Amino acid sequence: MKFAGINLADPKIMGVINVSPESFFKGSVKQKEEDLIETALKMVDEGASFIDIGAKSTAPYLETQISVEEETKRAVWALKALREHINVPISIDTTNAKVAEAAIKAGADIINDVTGFKGDPRMVEVAKEHGVPVILCAHRQVRDFTDPVHEVITALQESLQIAYENGIEKDKIAIDPAIGFLRPKWPPWYEWDSKIIANLNLLKIFGLPILIGISRKSFIGAITGRKDPMERLAGSLGATAIAVWNGANIIRTHDVKETLDAIKIAHFIKRFRE
Ligand SMILES: Nc1nc2c(c(=O)[nH]1)N=C(COP(=O)(O)OP(=O)(O)O)CN2
Numbered sequence: 001m002k003f004a005g006i007n008l009a010d011p012k013i014m015g016v017i018n019v020s021p022e023s024f025f026k027g028s029v030k031q032k033e034e035d036l037i038e039t040a041l042k043m044v045d046e047g048a049s050f051i052d053i054g055a056k057s058t059a060p061y062l063e064t065q066i067s068v069e070e071e072t073k074r075a076v077w078a079l080k081a082l083r084e085h086i087n088v089p090i091s092i093d094t095t096n097a098k099v100a101e102a103a104i105k106a107g108a109d110i111i112n113d114v115t116g117f118k119g120d121p122r123m124v125e126v127a128k129e130h131g132v133p134v135i136l137c138a139h140r141q142v143r144d145f146t147d148p149v150h151e152v153i154t155a156l157q158e159s160l161q162i163a164y165e166n167g168i169e170k171d172k173i174a175i176d177p178a179i180g181f182l183r184p185k186w187p188p189w190y191e192w193d194s195k196i197i198a199n200l201n202l203l204k205i206f207g208l209p210i211l212i213g214i215s216r217k218s219f220i221g222a223i224t225g226r227k228d229p230m231e232r233l234a235g236s237l238g239a240t241a242i243a244v245w246n247g248a249n250i251i252r253t254h255d256v257k258e259t260l261d262a263i264k265i266a267h268f269i270k271r272f273r274e
């Protein structure tokens with residue numbers, strides 16, 4: 001299995017850099033060109049197979065609204081700065097089709113849409129027109145609070161229907177259960193997210209690459225009592241190992257070096273499962 005030309009026989013890393021000062025983990029934010037390039041080069045050197053650029057935070061518990069113009073300006077700036085230095089695929093983390101298109105023109109290779117084509121109706125057209133691979137996250141109004149896996153599968157099925165109806169080919173799609181995004185009032189979201197990670201293998205029914213973003217998220221904070229995202233690396237590595245054990249193909253992370261070791265161990269041990 002491949003995604004954006006990258007072989008997924010072993011699990012791979014997507015390194016995250018945000019050019020949005022509002023992002024929940026301040027350690028991921030780069031606003032100076034030199035810093036941005038140095039961080040991306042270091043991530044690739046440490047083993048990242050993809051780089052993800054976010055120009056607007058989507059943290060559901062933060063005030064993160066900015067204009068489309070501002071998001072476009074940030075995204076284009078980052079892509080232009082990085083493109084000539086980085087030779088791994090770069091994704092643009094956006095829910096807005098205009099931002100996605102501008103970023104692709106500036107050098108982005110992949111669209112990462114946390115609304116799974118359900119936010120901006122033009123997003124699927126931009127993906128089709130430019131022939132770029134897409135990451136589709138589970139996104140919907142939660143109906144059945146008792147069965148997170150079923151909700152995620154239904155949400156992804158809806159996104160895949162939009163993709164296929166618009167001529168997006170299967171080999172251009174990765175799916176993502178959207179850890180931290182779906183927040184029903186009950187059960188608490190950290191149980192919801194845990195249930196998804198514990199049963200991630202069920203998403204294999206789609207026969208598509210599974211990408212997952214766990215890194216330093218609030219559910220790690222809730223379980224460990226670590227309020228500051230800065231303190232959540234060890235917890236994130238624990239959850240990452242379980243996600244890999246359960247079949248994750250791409251791990252989206254702020255911490256490439258440490259995460260690569262964690263996935264190597266989980267993947268190696270998994271080979272000996274009876
Ligand atoms: N496909 C995918 N994209 C994502 C995911 C994720 O789990 N999957 N998580 C995010 C949260 O991390 P980030 O550091 O970008 O936080 P921010 O939204 O505050 O910028 C943002 N984007």
Ligand SMILES: Nc1ccc(C(=O)O)cc1
Pocket residue numbers: 024057058059060179180181216217218219
């Ligand atoms: N965009 C997101 C950022 C952070 C979280 C989380 O901390 O759970 C979820 C989504």
